[in-house]
Amino acid sequence: MKNKVIFGPAGRPIDYKGPGYKACDYIAGEGLGAYEYQGGRGLRIGEKSSKILKENSIKNNILLSLHGPYFINLASLKEKTINNTIELMFKSAQIAEWMGAYRIVFHPGYYGSNTNSVSLSIAIETVNKIFKNLEEAGIKDFTFSPETTGKKSQLGNLDEIISLCKEFDKFEPTIDFAHLHARNEGAVKSKDDYNSILSKLENELEINTLHCHFTRIEYSASGEKKHHCLDELDYGPSPKLFLESLVENDFKATIICESPLLDKDALNLKKIYEGLI
Structure with a gap:
């Protein structure tokens, strides 16, 4: 049976010493199937390296995604910030087309002094x-993937992400289950909680294939505080209940591990999953 769920790291594997655009050889050698290239702190990869990464991912059958800059803020009241956001999103789409990334993951922004609906x-x-x-530049081969965010000050609760994806054809969600857990102060506790999220996505967006982030997480009253490894059992959400929910609901998924152990915990997630199928 071919796995319907694949796993990979958010960035270069822990023990990998080479450049990020050549990491797919290493990732495939570990037995993983996905890789999220990190541009959160800046898009520092050019066309040549992007195309090398594309060839490397195809050769190794690695599904590639790109995480866009953290500086993106679609809802700012400042014209300079909006102009910078437009430039960053444009550049992200250009790079994604070069590297063949199937998703451009990004955090939508912040509420600031606005109400949620105005934001x-x-x-x-x-x-x-x-x-x-993008249309004027002839850039077409991209899919933006707004991510559920971890802080209560951020635009990006589940309903807002669904609304954005309903609004635009080239939008598909990134569901970060740790972020949903953190911004709702530990709300993802049971399999029913996972089932409810999956059902809502299926009903609202008519999808049964997800791009996901997963890790255990520490939170405060304001939301996300710190990512933790899968073996740190004092923190949620539960990886086993998550994977059981995917299997029982017949969902396909690409799961990007954001724990401090990245690829090592991605392999731990894969091991749990393979024990369920």
């Missing part, structure tokens, strides 16, 4: 500007 409206207006620029 969402501003974000939609900003995305329309981004799409206009």
